[in-house]
Amino acid sequence: xxxxxxxxxAELQPIDVAALRDHLQSYASREGIRQWDLGASRSTSxxxxxxxxxxxxxxxxxRSSITVRVWNDQGLVGITSCTDLSPAxxxxxxxxxxxxxxFGNSEEIPAFSPLAKAPTPELERPLQPARGIQSLLHTLKxxxxxxxxxxxxxxxxxxxxxxxxxxxxLYLNSEGAxxxxxxxxxxxxxxxxxxxxxxxxxxxxxxxLALGSDQLDVAGCIDEAANRTISHxxxxxxxxxxxxxxxTPEAFLDLLGAFSSMLNARAVLDGVSLxxxxxxxxxxxxxxxxxxxxxxxxxxxxxxPFDGEGTPTRRLSLIEQGRLVxxxxxEATARHFGVAPTGHAGLGAKVSVGPDWFEVGTSDGxxxxxxxxxxxxxxxxxxxxxxxxxxxAGVKASQGAFSLPFDGWLVQGGERISVESATVxxxxxxxxxxxxHLEEPVVTxxxxxxxxxxxxxxxxxxx
Amino acid sequence: MVGLDPQRSPIQAQLEHLLTEGRRAGADLVEVFLExxxxxxxxxxxxxxxxxxxxxxxxxxxxxxxxGRDGFVSTDDLGDVGLLKALDQALAMLGLERSALASAAxxxxxxxxxxxxxxxxxxxxxxxxxxxxxxxxxxxxxLLERLGQHLEVRRGxxxxxxxxxxxxxxxxxxxxxxxxxxxxxxxVLAADGDHRASIGRRYGSSDRxxxxxxxxLKASAAEVCQSAATMLRADxxxxxxxxxxxxxxxxxxxxxxxxxxxxxxxxxxxGTTPFADKVxxxxxxxxxTAIDEGLSAGAFGSLSMxxxxxxxxxxxxxENGVLQRFLSDRAGEMRTGHARTGSGRRQNHGFAAxxxxxxxxxxxxxxxxxxxxxxxxxxxxxxxxGGGSVGPTGQFNFSVEEGYLIENGKLGKPVKGxxxxxxxxxxxxxxxxxxxxxxxxxxxxxxxxxxxxxxxGQPHVKVESITVGGR
Numbered sequence: 001x002x003x004x005x006x007x008x009x010a011e012l013q014p015i016d017v018a019a020l021r022d023h024l025q026s027y028a029s030r031e032g033i034r035q036w037d038l039g040a041s042r043s044t045s046x047x048x049x050x051x052x053x054x055x056x057x058x059x060x061x062x063r064s065s066i067t068v069r070v071w072n073d074q075g076l077v078g079i080t081s082c083t084d085l086s087p088a089x090x091x092x093x094x095x096x097x098x099x100x101x102x103f104g105n106s107e108e109i110p111a112f113s114p115l116a117k118a119p120t121p122e123l124e125r126p127l128q129p130a131r132g133i134q135s136l137l138h139t140l141k142x143x144x145x146x147x148x149x150x151x152x153x154x155x156x157x158x159x160x161x162x163x164x165x166x167x168x169x170l171y172l173n174s175e176g177a178x179x180x181x182x183x184x185x186x187x188x189x190x191x192x193x194x195x196x197x198x199x200x201x202x203x204x205x206x207x208x209l210a211l212g213s214d215q216l217d218v219a220g221c222i223d224e225a226a227n228r229t230i231s232h233x234x235x236x237x238x239x240x241x242x243x244x245x246x247x248t249p250e251a252f253l254d255l256l257g258a259f260s261s262m263l264n265a266r267a268v269l270d271g272v273s274l275x276x277x278x279x280x281x282x283x284x285x286x287x288x289x290x291x292x293x294x295x296x297x298x299x300x301x302x303x304x305p306f307d308g309e310g311t312p313t314r315r316l317s318l319i320e321q322g323r324l325v326x327x328x329x330x331e332a333t334a335r336h337f338g339v340a341p342t343g344h345a346g347l348g349a350k351v352s353v354g355p356d357w358f359e360v361g362t363s364d365g366x367x368x369x370x371x372x373x374x375x376x377x378x379x380x381x382x383x384x385x386x387x388x389x390x391x392x393a394g395v396k397a398s399q400g401a402f403s404l405p406f407d408g409w410l411v412q413g414g415e416r417i418s419v420e421s422a423t424v425x426x427x428x429x430x431x432x433x434x435x436x437h438l439e440e441p442v443v444t445x446x447x448x449x450x451x452x453x454x455x456x457x458x459x460x461x462x463x
Numbered sequence: 464m465v466g467l468d469p470q471r472s473p474i475q476a477q478l479e480h481l482l483t484e485g486r487r488a489g490a491d492l493v494e495v496f497l498e499x500x501x502x503x504x505x506x507x508x509x510x511x512x513x514x515x516x517x518x519x520x521x522x523x524x525x526x527x528x529x530x531g532r533d534g535f536v537s538t539d540d541l542g543d544v545g546l547l548k549a550l551d552q553a554l555a556m557l558g559l560e561r562s563a564l565a566s567a568a569x570x571x572x573x574x575x576x577x578x579x580x581x582x583x584x585x586x587x588x589x590x591x592x593x594x595x596x597x598x599x600x601x602x603x604x605x606l607l608e609r610l611g612q613h614l615e616v617r618r619g620x621x622x623x624x625x626x627x628x629x630x631x632x633x634x635x636x637x638x639x640x641x642x643x644x645x646x647x648x649x650x651v652l653a654a655d656g657d658h659r660a661s662i663g664r665r666y667g668s669s670d671r672x673x674x675x676x677x678x679x680l681k682a683s684a685a686e687v688c689q690s691a692a693t694m695l696r697a698d699x700x701x702x703x704x705x706x707x708x709x710x711x712x713x714x715x716x717x718x719x720x721x722x723x724x725x726x727x728x729x730x731x732x733x734g735t736t737p738f739a740d741k742v743x744x745x746x747x748x749x750x751x752t753a754i755d756e757g758l759s760a761g762a763f764g765s766l767s768m769x770x771x772x773x774x775x776x777x778x779x780x781x782e783n784g785v786l787q788r789f790l791s792d793r794a795g796e797m798r799t800g801h802a803r804t805g806s807g808r809r810q811n812h813g814f815a816a817x818x819x820x821x822x823x824x825x826x827x828x829x830x831x832x833x834x835x836x837x838x839x840x841x842x843x844x845x846x847x848x849g850g851g852s853v854g855p856t857g858q859f860n861f862s863v864e865e866g867y868l869i870e871n872g873k874l875g876k877p878v879k880g881x882x883x884x885x886x887x888x889x890x891x892x893x894x895x896x897x898x899x900x901x902x903x904x905x906x907x908x909x910x911x912x913x914x915x916x917x918x919x920g921q922p923h924v925k926v927e928s929i930t931v932g933g934r
Contacts (some may be wrong), residue, residue: 051732054531056555059796061537061813062549065520077764083539096517103505103515103597124738133556151600158733158855192853193735200886201737201856240702268509271616272661274654350514393850393862394882398652399614399659401699401931403882421858423702423882423932458934460702 015042015085015166017180022189023173028174029092033098035071037112037173037345039308040085045165048137052142052156055137066090067347069110070097076104079349089358100349102455110351113331113341116177116310121296123305127166128212129183136162136213142190143218147192150226153233159191159205164213171310171347172241179306186213190225195232200420202235204228204407209301209445228386231409235418238410238461244382245424245457246375246411249442249449251385253358255402256291257446258395263293263318265333268351272398274429275324281461284324285432288366291319293328295343299443303357308347311358316342319347321363322432328353360449361441368453370437375412375451383459384409384416385424400427422461431457436450467497467629467639469576470881477543478631479573481550485527485631486570488559493550493801494632494793496524496770497541498812500625501587502744507619510608515593524814527615531798535815567907573637575772579767580627587625589672590643596621605647606684612692618663621645621675626811630772638772643760644763645917646673646905649683653691660694662687662864667763667905669916674761690847690865693877700866700878702933706842707883707926708835708869711911712904713848715919718753718825719908719927720851721861721887726755726780727806727818728795735855737888741786747891749784752826763905764918765819767771771807771816778804780823784892795912810913817912824852824920828897835896837872843881843931844869853887860884882932890929898923 020040028036044065049056067081068090078101080093140162148154164186171179191205206224210216242318247255259274262284267273275284285291294315295303306312318326329337330345330353346352362368375384385408394404403425409416437453469475478495484491499521506514523546524537534556536549551561591599600619607617624644633638650663664687668674709717722738730736738746747753755767757775765773771793779787791799792807795818807816836844844867851861862882868875903920 056532057815058532058534058730059536059815060534060549060552060556062545063537063813064539079516081495081516081519083522092519096519100515100517100593103512103593105511105513107511108513156734158735191855203855348514389854390850390852390860390862390882393852393860396661396880398661401880403862403934405858405878405882405884405932413763421886421930422882423860423884423930425699425702425880425882425932425934444539458702460930462704462930 007405015040015170015262016126017170017172023087023090025174027094031094033070033094035174036068036094037171038066038068039171040066040394041167041169043165043167045163046136047161047163048133048140049161050137050140053141053145058133060133066093068093068097069347070094070101072098075109076101076106077110077349078102078104097238101374108332110332111335112173112175113178113309113311114340115312116173118185118312119307120179121314123182123296123303125211125303126215129184130164131213136164136453139218143190143222147190147222147226151194151230153194153196154192154197154229157192160189162188163214169304171306171308173310177310179310181305183210185301186210186216188216188218188221190221192225192229194229195234202229202232204232207346207445214242231416232407232418235420238419238422238459240290240460242456243459244380246384247452247454247455248384248386249451250442250446251388251415251454252360252449253413253444253447254388254391256358256360257355258391259370259397260355261397263328263355264353265327265329265337266448267329269333269336274398274400279324280326282324283321283322284429285322286435287322288363288368289319289432289435289438290323290361290363292317292359293355293357296361297357297359299447299448300357307343308343309341309345309351311341311343313343321366328355358447358449368437370453373453376441379414381412383419402426402428419461422459425458425460441446467499474629474862475573479694481546482631482633483570484561485550485554486568487578488554488555488563489568490527490529492528492557492633494526494630494771496630496812498522499700502624503622504597505600505621506893507597507604508842509617510599510601510604511755512601523549524812524815525549525553526815527557528797529557529559532557533794533815537813570633571635571868573631573924574635577638580638580641580679583643583670585643585679586672590623590625591675595698596675599678599680603680605651606680606840607651610684611651611653611688613653613655613695614651615654618650621647626724628770630770636846638768640767640934642669643654643672645671647675647678649687651687651691652780653695655695658695660691662691662694665905666760667916669763669765671761686905690886691804694865697877697879698932699800699880700931702931704928706839706931708839708842708844709921709924709926711898711900712902713906713919714845714924715824715904715921716848716851716861718921719820719823719919720853720861720886721890722753723755723820723823724853724856724910725887726789728789728799728801729789729817731789731799731801732795733793737857738786742788744786745784746786748894750828750897751781751784751891751894753781753824754779754826755790755820755823757821759822759918761919762822762903763916766805766821769805769807770809773803773805773807775783775805775821790818790820792816808912808915812914814912817910819910819912819915820908820917822903822918822920824901824903825897825922825924827899827901827922830896832898832900835898835923835925836869836874838896838925839869840871842869849858857887858884859887880933884930884932890926893929895927896925913914
C-alpha cells in the first residue's frame with residue numbers, strides 16, 4: 001500500500017478535552033454564564049460500494065459536532081449545535097445558546113443528571129484497527145462475486161456497502177462531569193436482485209455489524225442474502241384473510257421499535273404515547289412475555305457506557321410477565337416520575353428519550369403452552385413474516401395501528417411459498433395480547449428476540 | 464466563518480489550487496462542493512414553546528472521477544490543510560497520488576462565477592426572527608384549541624434552513640447559490656374513549672423570506688381540525704383490490720414512489736428500474752403526462768442551480784404515456800449516457816450528489832374531480848396521503864391518512880388504516896383519468912444522497928385497480 005493510500009484509512013484525532021473545557025469555562029465566566037453542559041462527537045469513516053465487479057463509489061468522511069446548553073439568569077435553558085470545534089465555533093455556539101435560552105420552557109427546565117458523575121459500566125469493546133479502503137474494496141468485490149455465483153437468476157446486488165469507522169463521544173458540564181469514550185464499528189450489507197424469465201424481479205438481503213471490518217461475518221452475510229433472495233423466486237399471491245402469523249426476530253424488533261413510544265416517558269408526558277403515567281402495572285401483553293432494554297448487551301456493537309446527559313447505561317426491565325413495569329427516562333422525565341434516570345436520553349432543548357437494545361424473552365418459569373409451534377418445523381398453516389417495510393409510513397404510533405407491506409412466506413404443511421405483494425395490519429395492543437408462542441431468543445444485529453407467533457392478523461393480498 | 468463569496472475572500476485561488484492538483488494527479492474530473500448552513504427549529508406544544516434548536520455548520524465534499532469510478536470525501540475542515548488532505552484521500556481511493564504527477568492533464572481555470580446568490584444576500588436577515596417564529600406557532604396552537612374538539616395534543620412546528628453553497632469543478636464549473644427553505648406544520652391528536660386520530664399537515668416553501676408571516680394559520684388549523692374530527696371515529700378499511708381516486712396535491716406521492724424514483728439514473732446504474740430501456744415506449748396510460756422541474760416559484764423543491772452547479776430546468780419525463788427521458792446527474796451521465804438535467808442533489812456536504820427529483824407532478828387532464836368519483840361503483844377515495852417508499856424491485860407503497868369509501872359514484876363513510884401497494888410497471892398503465900385541478904405539496908425525500916426538499920403534485924387521478932391493505 002502506498003503512503004497516500006494509507007491516508008484513506010480511518011484515523012481519529014482525539015478531542016483535547018482539557019483545552020475544550022478550559023475554553024468553555026473561560027468564555028462562560030467572561031459572559032456570566034454559570035451553568036452549561038456540552039456533548040461532542042468526532043468521527044472518521046470509510047466505505048465502499050461495488051457494481052458487477054467494479055468499484056462504484058468510494059467514500060470517506062471526517063465529521064465533528066458539538067451541542068451546548070446554557071442556563072440563563074432566569075434559569076431557562078437554551079441550546080445550539082454546530083460542526084465547528086474551534087474556539088470561534090464554541091463561542092458562537094455558546095452565544096447562540098444564550099440567545100435561545102430566552103425562549104426556554106419555564107414549565108419544564110432540564111437539569112444535570114444526578115448520575116452524570118456516577119461510575120459507568122466497563123465495556124469490553126476493544127478498538128479495532130482500520131483496514132483501509134482498498135482492502136474493503138477487495139472484500140466487497142469478492143463478496144459480490146460469491147453472492148452472484150449462487151444462482152443464475154441473481155443478476156445484480158444493487159444495494160451493497162462495506163464500511164469501517166472510528167468515533168469519539170464526550171459529555172462534560174460546569175459541575176465537573178466528564179464522560180469520554182471511543183469506539184470502532186464496521187458494517188456490511190448485501191441486497192441482491194433476481195429475476196427469472198416471465199416473472200417479477202425479487203430481492204433479499206442481509207446485514208452484519210462488528211467492532212472492526214476484520215471481524216465481520218462476510219460468509220454468513222453472503223449465505224443469508226443468497227438464501228433469502230433465492231427463496232423468494234417461486235412467489236405466489238396470497239388470499240386476503242386472517243392468519244396465524246410468525247414474525248422473525250428482526251421483524252418483531254422492527255415492529256416493537258416503531259411503537260416504542262408506549263415505553264417512553266417523554267412521549268407519556270407529551271400525551272402522544274399509548275401509555276399513561278398510571279399504566280405502570282397494567283397487563284399490556286401475554287403473561288409469558290418479558291421485555292428489557294439493555295444497551296450493555298455483548299451483542300450490541302454500538303454500545304455506549306453513558307447517554308447524552310452523561311447518565312450511565314444499564315439493563316432496564318420494561319415488561320415483566322406481560323405487565324408494564326417501567327419506562328425509558330431522561331433526567332427530566334425521571335424527576336417527574338420520582339425515579340432515577342435510566343440512561344436513554346439525548347441532548348437537546350427538549351431532551352429526547354429512546355430505546356437502546358431490546359431483549360424480548362419468555363418470562364421466568366412461564367410457558368405459552370404452544371411449544372409445537374416452530375418456524376422451521378411446524379405443520380400448521382401460517383404466514384412467516386421475514387421483514388416489514390415502510391414502517392415510517394404505515395405505523396400510527398400514537399393510535400396503535402399499523403398497516404405494513406412485508407416480505408415473507410405462506411407456510412402450509414411445512415412447505416414455504418413466497419408471498420407476493422401483501423400487507424399485514426393490526427393494533428399493537430391487541431397483537432401483544434394475541435401472542436400465542438415465543439421461540440428461543442436469538443441475538444440479531446438490532447436486539448434480542450425469539451420468533452414471535454401471533455393469532456389472527458389481517459393479511460391483504462391480491463389473490 | 465467567512466462567507467463563500469469569492470469576491471470577498473481568497474477562496475477562488477484555494478479552489479483552483481485543489482482542482483489543478485487533482486487534475487495533475489490524473490483525475491478525469493475534480494469537483495468541490497463548499498457549504499455553510501444556518502438552521503433553526505421551533506416547536507410549540509399546547510400553549511408554550513418547548514424547543515428552540517439553532518444549529519450551524521460548514522464543510523466540503525470533494526469528488527474525484529477516474530474512468531467510471533468516483534471517490535468522495537467529506538470534511539468539516541475548510542482550511543488549506545483540511546481540504547488538501549481530503550483531496551489526497553479521494554485521489555488515493557482511485558489509486559492516484561499528487562506527488563506522482565501522473566498526468567499531463569491540465570486545468571484550464573474556472574469560468575466566471577455564476578452567482579445565483581447575488582440577489583439573495585439579505586434573505587437570512589429578512590427571515591422571521593425567533594420572536595416572530597414563536598409568536599406565529601403559539602397563534603397556531605391557540606387556533607387549534609378554538610377550532611378543534613377532543614384534542615389531547617396540539618402542536619405547531621417551524622424550521623428555517625438557510626444554506627450557502629459554492630461549486631467548483633475542473634471542467635470550469637463555478638457557481639454559487641443561497642437557498643432558503645421554510646417548513647411549518649400543525650398537528651393534533653384527538654382522542655375520545657378508545658377512538659384516536661392523529662392528523663398533521665406540513666407546508667413548505669423555498670426562497671420566500673416572508674412565508675411564515677404570510678401563512679394562513681386559520682385555514683390550516685381549520686383543515687387539521689376538520690380532518691381530525693372526521694377520522695376520530697372512522698372505521699378501519701377492508702383490504703382488497705379496488706379502484707381508487709387520489710386527491711390532488713400530496714396525492715402526487717403515488718407518482719413519486721411508483722415511478723419517479725425509477726426514472727433516476729441512480730436506478731439505471733443499479734439495474735433496479737424496469738424502464739431502463741423504455742425511452743420512446745408507452746409505459747403509462749396515455750392520460751398521463753409527468754414532469755420534473757426545478758422552476759416553480761416558491762415551491763419546496765425549486766432550485767436556481769443543482770448541487771453540481773447546473774441551472775435548473777424543466778424535464779418532461781412522460782408525455783401522453785410515453786417515456787421521454789431520465790433524471791440525470793454528473794455521475795449518471797458518465798455511467799449511463801443520459802444527459803444531465805440539473806438534478807444532482809444532496810442533503811449536505813456529507814453526501815455526493817445523485818440524480819434526485821425536484822418538483823415532480825402529473826399534469827392536469829380534461830376531467831372534473833367529481834367525474835372520476837362518479838365513474839366508480841365501489842372503491843376508495845384517498846383525500847390525504849402519508850409517506851411511502853419504493854424497493855429494489857420497483858414495488859412501492861404509501862399510506863392513506865384520510866380516506867372515504869366510494870359507493871355508487873358518491874363519497875361514503877370515512878375509513879382509516881389503508882396502505883396502497885403495487886408495482887410501477889403495473890400501476891402506471893392503470894392511471895386512467897386525470898382531473899383539471901393540478902396542485903403541488905411540499906415534502907421530504909430520503910434516498911442515496913440524504914434527505915432533500917421536494918414537491919409532489921397532481922390533479923385528482925383515478926387508478927383502475929390497486930391493492931389496498933387494510934383489516
